[in-house]
Amino acid sequence: MTRQDMFDMMQAYKKTSLLKTGIQMGVFDLLANGASGTEEIADKLAADPRGMRILLNALTAIGLLESGPAGYLLAPASADFLVRSRPGYLGDMVHVMASDWEWDALRDLTSAVRTGGTVQDVHAETPGYAYWEDFASFAVAVAEPTAKIMTEVLGPWIRERGAVNVLDVACGHGLYGYELAAVHPEARIWSLDWPNVLDVTRQHAERLGVADRVNFVPGDMFSVPLGGPYDLVLLTNVTHHFSADRVAALLARLRTALKPDGRLVIVGFTVGDASPAVDPAPHLFSVLMLVWTAEGESHSVATYDRALDSAGFQPAAVYPTELPFRILTADVKHG
Numbered sequence: 001m002t003r004q005d006m007f008d009m010m011q012a013y014k015k016t017s018l019l020k021t022g023i024q025m026g027v028f029d030l031l032a033n034g035a036s037g038t039e040e041i042a043d044k045l046a047a048d049p050r051g052m053r054i055l056l057n058a059l060t061a062i063g064l065l066e067s068g069p070a071g072y073l074l075a076p077a078s079a080d081f082l083v084r085s086r087p088g089y090l091g092d093m094v095h096v097m098a099s100d101w102e103w104d105a106l107r108d109l110t111s112a113v114r115t116g117g118t119v120q121d122v123h124a125e126t127p128g129y130a131y132w133e134d135f136a137s138f139a140v141a142v143a144e145p146t147a148k149i150m151t152e153v154l155g156p157w158i159r160e161r162g163a164v165n166v167l168d169v170a171c172g173h174g175l176y177g178y179e180l181a182a183v184h185p186e187a188r189i190w191s192l193d194w195p196n197v198l199d200v201t202r203q204h205a206e207r208l209g210v211a212d213r214v215n216f217v218p219g220d221m222f223s224v225p226l227g228g229p230y231d232l233v234l235l236t237n238v239t240h241h242f243s244a245d246r247v248a249a250l251l252a253r254l255r256t257a258l259k260p261d262g263r264l265v266i267v268g269f270t271v272g273d274a275s276p277a278v279d280p281a282p283h284l285f286s287v288l289m290l291v292w293t294a295e296g297e298s299h300s301v302a303t304y305d306r307a308l309d310s311a312g313f314q315p316a317a318v319y320p321t322e323l324p325f326r327i328l329t330a331d332v333k334h335g
């Protein structure tokens, strides 16, 4: 790593601020509609011309815009990913990946390292946390590909059973259950999350045309009556909120809601044998869990296997994906 790399790392947050501001002000959408001059852009976005000139030049400096004789143009990647009306639009992910909630929590990273957990009064485990409404609204771009892969992995097992009842625990947007329901018309989904999140979840069920096969279970997954028995329980991208012991307790609870030949699916960042330098994603994600939860982090497959065993499940079958997530499936133990 070079001296310049060090300086770049010190200032990386400035690029995040520029990208976020450009998206939130609608700069990329306006340029896609043909605007190009500073005065015109400032006027249409109700901004000060000096402020807009500095922003546009900085967006050009970091490669998100290009400047030509007639003014500013979208760089190719901005045209693909940052224009709301285009199919590849990723801009809403700033509400998830560059949220003020994460930013505020990360400001206290040193205290979290000293304490061994979050020092925030309000954090990812707080009931009714508003961040999860944004996550449910805007995380579609990252959730959809993994939800589709999970649906493919489960395809043969579901087809063999025919009609399946599925509990999606801490469902967020609900896409894992709804992708599955879209492919398997006999599947019925029970979407569990905090009540404020389920208001958003319901909108995705309607958008995806599966709402008539969806039920909602509002409440805390550690205490709300789960109903059942279910063929399948989905537990996606939430086990990292908790310690290994708490994960084991949750799995034992979910086991009681499954049929004797039922199956559990866990999806999430999973620590493998490789060094963090080779497989950075789960380790960087653990930092967020450190500042944002009491005891959470990315767990290893070995940790899941111990939790599954103690909760009455067989060892996990592990499906690596090209994404930074792994898919684990585990069947209820016989006898």
Ligand SMILES: C[S@@+](CC[C@H](N)C(=O)[O-])C[C@H]1O[C@@H](n2cnc3c(N)ncnc32)[C@H](O)[C@@H]1O
Residues within 6 Å of the ligand: 124, 125, 132, 135, 136, 139, 143, 169, 170, 171, 172, 173, 174, 176, 192, 193, 194, 197, 219, 220, 221, 222, 235, 236, 237, 238, 241
């Ligand atoms: C990272 S999101 C995962 C959403 C979705 N399952 C996915 O894979 O994208 C975590 C979700 O867990 C929910 N959650 C966290 N703790 C919960 C609890 N104790 N009871 C119910 N839901 C909870 C949050 O509201 C949020 O929607």
